[in-house]
Amino acid sequence: MVKIISGERIARQGRVFLxxxxxxxxETREKILLTRRSDNGRWCLPGGQLEPGESVAEACTRExxxxxxxxxxxxxxxxxxxxxxxxxxxxxGNRFHIISLCxxxxxxTGDLSLSDETTEYGYFSSSEMETMxxxxxxxxxxxxxxxxxxQAFIR
Numbered sequence: 459m460v461k462i463i464s465g466e467r468i469a470r471q472g473r474v475f476l477x478x479x480x481x482x483x484x485e486t487r488e489k490i491l492l493t494r495r496s497d498n499g500r501w502c503l504p505g506g507q508l509e510p511g512e513s514v515a516e517a518c519t520r521e522x523x524x525x526x527x528x529x530x531x532x533x534x535x536x537x538x539x540x541x542x543x544x545x546x547x548x549x550x551g552n553r554f555h556i557i558s559l560c561x562x563x564x565x566x567t568g569d570l571s572l573s574d575e576t577t578e579y580g581y582f583s584s585s586e587m588e589t590m591x592x593x594x595x596x597x598x599x600x601x602x603x604x605x606x607x608x609q610a611f612i613r
Contacts, residue, residue, distance in 0.1 A: 459498045461547040462594055469542045469555030477556055478518040479505025479596070480563040481536055481603040482528070489581035490600060491570075492592070493525055496577050502593045503560070503600070504576075518561050526579060527571035530563035537602050537611030539595065560599040 481503060482491040492501045506521040508514060515532045522530050540557040547553045570579055582590065584604055592600070602611045 459549065463545045463547055464543055465545075467542050468545045472545050472547075472553035472555040475546075475554035475556045476508045476514075477506060477558045478508060478514050478521065479503040479558060479560050479599065480518050480522045480530060480532075481560060481599070482522070482530065482563050482565060483603075484581045487606075489583050489586075490603060491526070491579065491581050492587070492590075493576040494578040495593075496575055499577070500591050500593050501587075502596045505558070505560075514559050515561070518559070518563065522563060523568070525573050525575050526568075527573070528565045528568040531566050532561045532563050534562045535610040536560040536562055536607075537599065537613060539599060539611075539613050541613065544595070556595070558595065558599075560602070562603065 483489065491504070493504050494501050504522045504525040505518065508517040512520070518532060519530055522528055537560050538557070539560065542555065545553055546556050572579070587600065598613065
């Protein structure tokens with residue numbers, strides 16, 4: 459299970475990790491798709507690590523497809539998240555300063571399905587999410603998505 463350590467500039471103790479995630483609204487724009495991770499049982503936005511040779515949009519669409527079965531079209535950047543005061547420590551001892559790009563995306567094809575990385579999925583409103591065990595970094599991104607700003611957040 460990933461341990462998140464907070465502290466003044468603690469991310470200096472890790473390697474940089476570039477990731478991305480997608481916010482997928484339902485038709486009413488009142489609910490967001492979340493997945494439950496198979497590794498820690500917590501809820502999160504679909505997403506993952508950028509692989510060498512792919513763009514951030516390609517990484518995001520690949521990760522969404524792998525985790526949800528949906529093919530998506532990236533519509534906008536919600537925000538860039540790079541807190542130097544947060545360090546992610548993995549069970550194998552690796553420590554990362556995660557820089558994440560959060561995109562809004564719309565499904566184009568596919569059917570929601572589970573994967574080896576997900577055990578559940580669903581669309582949830584902000585009030586429903588208040589009682590859910592959501593990965594801490596994703597809470598801020600979800601709040602920003604519901605704000606529907608024209609310009610991307612830089613955090």
